[in-house]
Amino acid sequence: MKSQQQKQIGAALDAIDAGYAQLRAACSDSVGNAFRVEVAERLERQHRVNRGQMYRVFGELIEPPDGPDDPDLPKGTVISKLLWQRLRITSGDIKKRIIIAGRIRPRRTLTGPQLPPELPCLTEALENGDVGEAHIDAVCEGVDALPSRLNHRKGTAERILVRHAKEDDANFVAKTARDIAAELSPDDDFDEQDRRRKSGFRMGKQRVDGMSYIAGWADPELRGYIEAANAAVRPGRHQPHDPVTDPEHEPENDHSPADAEQFELIDDPRPELDTDAPDDAAADAADQTADEPSGVEHVAVELDTRSAAQRLHDALKLGLRAALASGAYGQHRGLPVTVIATTTLAELDQASHAINNPAIPMPPPARTGGGSRLPMRDLLRMAANAIHYLAVFDDHTGRPLYLGRTKRIATVDQRIICYARDRGCTRPGCTEPGYHCEVNHEPAWGKGGQTDADCLFFDCGPDHALITKGLLQTKITDAGRLAYTDDTGPPEINLAHHPEELLKELFDDDDP
Incomplete structure (x- = not known):
């Protein structure tokens, strides 16, 4: 015989089934797209509310408030196996739902009293249908990324992430989670030697089709070069079948006619590039190779402690650095393709002193035009060896103070301001x-x-x-x-x- 609670829940589910039956039977041929978007929004919220109820049931299945023994189930029934059979979902999906349910449902101590959920803000948002599965994953991963020494910050981090999950998509939440981890883990927390040991690429054997698989870790400097190069090789530019051109003879406009109205501000002549100036590091290496005897070169190899993966990583970095300095990539939206970084005057001054004084903490990393973080040590080293754009801002007003460049072209300066601001x-x-x-x-x-x-x-x-x-x-x-x-x-x-x-x-x- 069914209990009163069973009857109440069953009646609610019957009403939902009946409502969906009516919805499926309803004709929507002439309702208009505005109404269809409204329907999609409501269906999405209902789906999220439904998923919240699913987590509620999973949580109670794992820790039944009325005890594990159920006369309606055969003795020794394994709940996970029963769910796999009845719901026809994978064991991995069952495990994931159980884990999430354990984090958003009230918890019980060994003595019985209830504790609030581990992620109370996420619990409330899910029950109200404000967040979806991708939001849940982004919030959980963001909170879990914080080390144990920052446990006291996890509540605030969860609150921030859930607030944005209610307003933005999961990609925004995931980016915010990465920003939180970066802000709470200053650059000084990461030893440069640790980065050095981790950086590297491995290239697999060449396949029959001529392709080779490459995987590895790029340090912040290399990432900055890759971002800049990737911006240049956008749709329609530097395609594999294109001839290799001299950047001095490339067309000045780097956009299609369809973009003309949006780029009226950069119709002035582009800055000329000094393509004859080689990268300092590459030039030094070339001079040594040409002038030194083979025995000296052999000693240099013996002193090189890099792994094969690290040498491949550095080879890619050297090639990109030389290519960016040469101007061979041409222009990207009115600027020579190069690394653009943003910092403040105080941070730049602090970094210049911290390089030689271990007692002075290194300031937070600069930001590149690609959105990544560039440690100040790398920024100062890169700025000393190549042509890059550095925008320095006032700490209090946020107004631009300085644009470090080799030539002054007003429209180019304005674009750099946009990168920086x-x-x-x-x-x-x-x-x-x-x-x-x-x-x-x-x-x-x-x-x-x-x-x-x-x-x-x-x-x-x-x-x-x-x-x-x-x-x-x-x-x-x-x-x-x-x-x-x-x-x-x-x-x-x-x-x-x-x-x-x-x-x-x-x-x-x-x-x-």
Whole structure:
């Protein structure tokens, strides 16, 4: 005989089944896309609420509040095996659901009293249908990435991640989680020798089709070069069948005619590159190879303690460094393809002293145009050996103080300001880095917009199209940032590329 609770839950499930039967039978041929989007939103929320209830059931199956013995089940029944049989899901899926249920459901001590869930903010969001599976994974992975010495920060980290999970997609949450881990683990926490030992690539045997598999770890400097090179080899540029061209004779415009309206600000002649100046390190190596006897070269090899993987890593780095310095990649959106880094005046000054004084802590890493973190030691070393762009900002006002470059071209300077100030697309929630963005006017050029640094901002192509179509409106805030609105709420700025602002409460609000 069914209990009152069983009848109540069964009746609710019957009502849900009946509702879905009516929904399946309903015709939707002429409801319009606006209504279909509304239906999709409601179905997604219902799916999330349903998943929250599923975790509730899994949690109670593992720790039954009414005890493990059930007269309706054969004695010795293994619940996981029964779930595998009845739900027809893999054992791995069952295990994952059990683990998540254990983290978002109330816990019991050995003596019986209940404890709150490990992740209370995530529990509430899931019960309300505010987050999906990908959000759950991103939040859990973000919290788990923090070391045990930062346990007192995990509550704040979870709160930040769940708040953004309610507003943004899982990719944004995952990026925020990485920013949290980076902000709470300063660059000094990672020994340079540890990085040196870990860096390296391994190349597998060549297959019959001529292909070889490469895998490994890139240090921050190499990643910076790869980001810059990858930005140059975008759709339509540097394709395998293209002839090798002299960068001095490449066309000045690096965009298609369709981009012309968006790039009016960089129609001036591009800066000329000194392609005759070789990279210092590469030149030194070439001179030694040419001038020194073979015996000296043999000694150098004997003193090299790098593994084969590390040498391959460094070979790739050397090649990219030389290629970037030579100008062979041409231009990317009006700039010679190179590494762009952003820091503050105080951090640059502190780093220059910390290099020679171990008592001075190394400041946080600079940010590259690709969105990665570049340790200050690497930044200073790179800046000393090659042509790169370095934008220095005031610590308090956030206004640009200095642009370190070899030539001064106004429109190029303005683009660098966008790299340094915006770092990426300015539309709230967008995680596209600066290398993937266009510079656009606010107000629009056709509406009298000025080609001044304070009136130029980064947008990725799809988001700029939304502005052009009038689906998004923009305005410049008092702080000089671009804010967006779709007329359903107040204008907002994008914090995705500014973890120091996004994660401010990590340092202002300690957990008890």
